[in-house]
Amino acid sequence: xxxxxxxxxNIGKVYYSKGGDEVTALVDVSVKIYPQEFxxxxxxxxxxxxxxxxIIGGLIDKTSGTLTFKGEPISKPNKEIGIVFQKPVLLPWRxxxxxxxxxxxxxxxxxxxxxxxxxxxxRFVGLEGFERRYPRELSGGxxxxxxxxxxxxxxxxxxxxxxxxxALDALTRDSMDMWLSDxxxxxxxxILFVTHSISEAVFLADRIIVLSPRPGTINEIVNVDFxxxxxxxxxxxxKFGELGVRVRRLIGKRPELKMV
Numbered sequence: 001x002x003x004x005x006x007x008x009x010n011i012g013k014v015y016y017s018k019g020g021d022e023v024t025a026l027v028d029v030s031v032k033i034y035p036q037e038f039x040x041x042x043x044x045x046x047x048x049x050x051x052x053x054x055i056i057g058g059l060i061d062k063t064s065g066t067l068t069f070k071g072e073p074i075s076k077p078n079k080e081i082g083i084v085f086q087k088p089v090l091l092p093w094r095x096x097x098x099x100x101x102x103x104x105x106x107x108x109x110x111x112x113x114x115x116x117x118x119x120x121x122x123r124f125v126g127l128e129g130f131e132r133r134y135p136r137e138l139s140g141g142x143x144x145x146x147x148x149x150x151x152x153x154x155x156x157x158x159x160x161x162x163x164x165x166x167a168l169d170a171l172t173r174d175s176m177d178m179w180l181s182d183x184x185x186x187x188x189x190x191i192l193f194v195t196h197s198i199s200e201a202v203f204l205a206d207r208i209i210v211l212s213p214r215p216g217t218i219n220e221i222v223n224v225d226f227x228x229x230x231x232x233x234x235x236x237x238x239k240f241g242e243l244g245v246r247v248r249r250l251i252g253k254r255p256e257l258k259m260v
Contacts, residue, residue, distance in 0.1 A: 005157065005190055006033035006056060006074075011065035013051050024215040025051045029065070031209060031218060033192065035157070038184055038228070040193045040201035041209045044251055048216030049194045053160050056192065057083050069158075079107065082151035084161045088143040090135040090150075096122070097131040100149045107154070114153055121149040125183070141165075141172045145179075152187065161193045165200070177203055181229040198251075202243045203230055210250040219250045 011029040014022050025048040033039055041049050054060045055067065058077040067074045069081065090099045097118055104114040122131055125145040127138075135143055144164050151159055165173045177200055184191055184204075195201050201208050208222040224243060226234050234240060 003035070004032045005035045005070065007031075007066075007068050008052075008056070009066045011052070011055065011067060012063045013048065013055065013060075014063045026055075026062075027215045027217050029211075029216065029218055031221065033158075033190060035190055036188050037206045038181075038191045038193065038204055039207050039209060040195055040205040041211065042195060042198060042201045042247060042251060043211030043216060044213050045196070046214050047211045048214065049211060050162055052211075052216070053162055053192060053194055057081055057160050059083075079103075079154050080156045081158045081160060082154065082156035084144070084147050084151045084159060084164045086163045086166055088135070088140075088147040090143055090146060092135050095132045095134055096127065096138070096146050099135070099146060100153055102150060103153050117155075118149065118153060121152055122146070124186075125149055125179075139172075140168050141176055144168070144176065148180075148183070152189075156189070158190045158192070161191060163194050163196065166196065173197075173200070178230065178232065180204065185229045198244050198247050199235070201247065202240055203234060208243075208247055210247055212253060219253050222247060222250070 009030045011026055012024070013026040014024050016022060029052060041052065043049050051060070055062050056074065058074050058081070069078060091102070100118045100122065101111065101114060104111060119131065122128055125148060127142060127145055127149070130138065130142065138146065147164070165176045168176060181204055193204060202224060205224045206228070208224060210219045210222060211217065212219045222243065226237070
C-alpha cells in the first residue's frame with residue numbers, strides 16, 4: 001500500500017453537556033489510511049462516524065490519542081483535506097461557478113489561477129453549461145456534484161465525504177455511486193466516505209471501517225477486492241452479498257472494552 005498518508009492511534013472523543021455530563025463518542029480508534037485508497041466508514045447511528053471524520057478534517061479536537069497527516073499532527077483545517085458534507089451547502093445567492101470558486105476566495109488566492117480549473121471540474125462532473133445557474137435551478141445530484149467540484153478546486157490529497165448522497169432518491173444515489181467510483185480513479189484522490197448504506201459501502205470501498213455502537217471503536221476493517229472503478233455488475237457478484245452480510249453482522253457487535 002505504500003507510505004501511510006493519515007495515521008490515527010487510540011483516538012478518543014468525549015463531549016460535555018452544559019450540565020457537565022460526559023458522552024463518550026469514540027474510544028481507542030486506530031487506523032492507517034494510504035494514498036489513493038477509498039475507505040468507507042459504517043456503523044449504527046450515533047457511533048461516532050461523523051465525529052471521526054470531523055477530527056480528521058481538523059474541524060473539532062480529539063480528546064485523546066494521536067493523529068497525523070503526512071507525518072504532521074492534525075489540529076486545524078488543512079487545504080490538502082477537502083470536505084463534502086451531507087448537504088451541498090451551496091450559497092443560494094451565488095451561481096454554481098462562484099460557489100465552486102469559494103475556496104480560492106477564502107484563502108485569498110488569485111482568482112485567475114483557479115478559474116480555468118473550476119470550469120474544467122464542472123465539465124468533468126457533467127455540469128458544463130450550468131456554470132451561471134443558481135443552486136435552486138439544479139437537481140439534488142447536480143448540487144452534490146457542484147459541492148464535489150468546490151472541494152476539489154484546491155486539488156486536495158484527501159476528500160472527506162459525510163453521507164453526501166444520503167438525501168437522494170435510490171436511482172439517483174446509485175448513479176452517483178457509479179459516477180464517484182469513476183471520478184475516484186480519474187482524480188487519484190484518497191477518499192474517506194461515511195455512509196449508513198451497507199451496499200453503498202461495499203460498492204465503493206477498497207476497505208470498510210466498521211465502527212461498534214457508541215462509544216465507537218473499530219470492530220473490524222474489511223477488505224473489498226473488486227477492481228476500481230466499479231461497474232453495475234459488481235452488485236451481482238455473490239461475494240458482494242457475502243461482504244454485505246458480514247458487515248451487517250459486525251455493525252451490531254459490541255466490543256469488549258478494556259477495564260482499567
